[in-house]
Amino acid sequence: MGTFVRTSAAALVAWLALFQGILVAVNGHNLNYKEALAKSLIFLEAQRSGKLPPNNRVHWRGDSALDDGKEANVDLVGGYYDAGDNVKYGMPMAFTITTLAWSAIAYRSELQAACELENVHAAIRWGTDYFLKASSRRNRLYVQVGDPVKDHECWVRPENMKTPRTVLQINETAPGTEIAAETAAAMAASSIVFRRVDRPYSRRLLNKAKLLFEFAKTHKGTYDGECPFYCSYSGYNDELLWAAAWLYTATHKPVYKQYITEEAVNAVVDEFNWDLKYAGVQVLVSESFFQGHDQCLKSYKEHADSYICSALPESPYHKIPMTPGGLIHLRDGANLQYVTGASFLFTIYGDLLRQHNEKVQCGDKQFDHTHLWAFAKQQMDYILGQNPLGRSYMVGFGNNPPKQAHHRGASVPPCDAKLEIACPMSFVRWYNKNVPNPNELTGAILGGPDKQDQFSDLRWTSVYTEPCTYVNSLAVAPLAKLTSPNKP
Numbered sequence: 001m002g003t004f005v006r007t008s009a010a011a012l013v014a015w016l017a018l019f020q021g022i023l024v025a026v027n028g029h030n031l032n033y034k035e036a037l038a039k040s041l042i043f044l045e046a047q048r049s050g051k052l053p054p055n056n057r058v059h060w061r062g063d064s065a066l067d068d069g070k071e072a073n074v075d076l077v078g079g080y081y082d083a084g085d086n087v088k089y090g091m092p093m094a095f096t097i098t099t100l101a102w103s104a105i106a107y108r109s110e111l112q113a114a115c116e117l118e119n120v121h122a123a124i125r126w127g128t129d130y131f132l133k134a135s136s137r138r139n140r141l142y143v144q145v146g147d148p149v150k151d152h153e154c155w156v157r158p159e160n161m162k163t164p165r166t167v168l169q170i171n172e173t174a175p176g177t178e179i180a181a182e183t184a185a186a187m188a189a190s191s192i193v194f195r196r197v198d199r200p201y202s203r204r205l206l207n208k209a210k211l212l213f214e215f216a217k218t219h220k221g222t223y224d225g226e227c228p229f230y231c232s233y234s235g236y237n238d239e240l241l242w243a244a245a246w247l248y249t250a251t252h253k254p255v256y257k258q259y260i261t262e263e264a265v266n267a268v269v270d271e272f273n274w275d276l277k278y279a280g281v282q283v284l285v286s287e288s289f290f291q292g293h294d295q296c297l298k299s300y301k302e303h304a305d306s307y308i309c310s311a312l313p314e315s316p317y318h319k320i321p322m323t324p325g326g327l328i329h330l331r332d333g334a335n336l337q338y339v340t341g342a343s344f345l346f347t348i349y350g351d352l353l354r355q356h357n358e359k360v361q362c363g364d365k366q367f368d369h370t371h372l373w374a375f376a377k378q379q380m381d382y383i384l385g386q387n388p389l390g391r392s393y394m395v396g397f398g399n400n401p402p403k404q405a406h407h408r409g410a411s412v413p414p415c416d417a418k419l420e421i422a423c424p425m426s427f428v429r430w431y432n433k434n435v436p437n438p439n440e441l442t443g444a445i446l447g448g449p450d451k452q453d454q455f456s457d458l459r460w461t462s463v464y465t466e467p468c469t470y471v472n473s474l475a476v477a478p479l480a481k482l483t484s485p486n487k488p
Helices: 002-019 033-046 090-106 108-113 117-134 177-194 199-218 237-251 254-263 278-292 295-311 336-355 369-384 423-431 469-482
Strands: 140-145 167-171 360-362 365-367
Touching: 033 117, 033 469, 090 108, 090 117, 090 140, 090 177, 090 336, 090 469, 108 117, 108 469, 117 140, 117 177, 117 199, 140 177, 177 199, 177 237, 199 237, 237 254, 237 278, 254 295, 278 295, 278 336, 295 336, 295 360, 336 369, 336 469, 369 469
Parallel strands: none
Antiparallel strands: 140 167, 360 365
């Protein structure tokens, strides 16, 4: 515990130093948060599926999956590949868009000052345009394109893939409450983002969010079609609550507040990720509580505080596992999603505490916004290079960044782009070689180190080296905040 306290205290000093305009140096290298923010968004462009726009910034990517949806007689071109493979999964894609939208809402001015607001809007719209296609038929939502088993038997870039583009859907007889509700949350949150810049589009998103929420609530059932890759271990109650909270935020209509206060199932949790949304809901709804002090919403503030107390190292109720170097470590395999998830909520909740002059009480200890910001910053700094190995875990950023991201497109050299090769031989030619990727997957935050702060930069050690869209989307808010250190 003493090590954790010292780590966080040092981070607090570093944060306060930033507010005084002092550059933070990490192992002789300055952390450029604006660069990290810009590159984190470029990675999302590398994950785009479909017909790429003329302003595509990832030169080694091209158009892909232009016939998606054809087997179901529906246009499902577009959207995002979730990670290092070529499948489009609805659940993680929707969570990526919801958290990107929340970042754009909470840190609009910071993103604008960093000249990244339009890039964030474009990233969100790439997802919501796809969701509008996927939900074009009433009480039906297309939730996956691609056969993950067949896809994982082949190591080819998406532009050249010939594996089946199987289409999966949920409907009244085959429900999938989690995915429908998460997509509703993404649409509702995004409708707030576009309200200022494209009101007709914003209304389309909001109307679709309302329909999807009703569909999710009326036809309840867990969807297992994305297992074993994206199994919903937490059930669907958190997604229903998440969707209702975003619809209430977008509309302020009593029907959604009623769901939040009377119908929803809430829970105390100590993590936030694509499968478990309760902590996010609690932070989001706390803003409404702070604004109106409605006692019906007080429990959400209390649960948000409980989440903070479980993760903050100085808290007497701290229980989140940490590495010796001070990094949150919950599980092997994309562990940095839990790190960026915590940084995301700590940053946003810290701002809410500051704006409303509130604090978090953890037993006999009280914490204000500076403690939350310090912890968020310390976790992001670890990712960017302030760690025992002195290396960055964002591709193309900082000192000694990873070179072998577990990613099909990044690992196929341009000279082989049009090469036709059998799936078994694709692993021999492009996967099993201990050489840097020929294409830089700029901005990708990889899975990260193990519980002892050790890291293996090898393409085939995917628990360390695979990127995911939602790891990066969760990094946008804390990085945006860090680009504007002089703002109170």
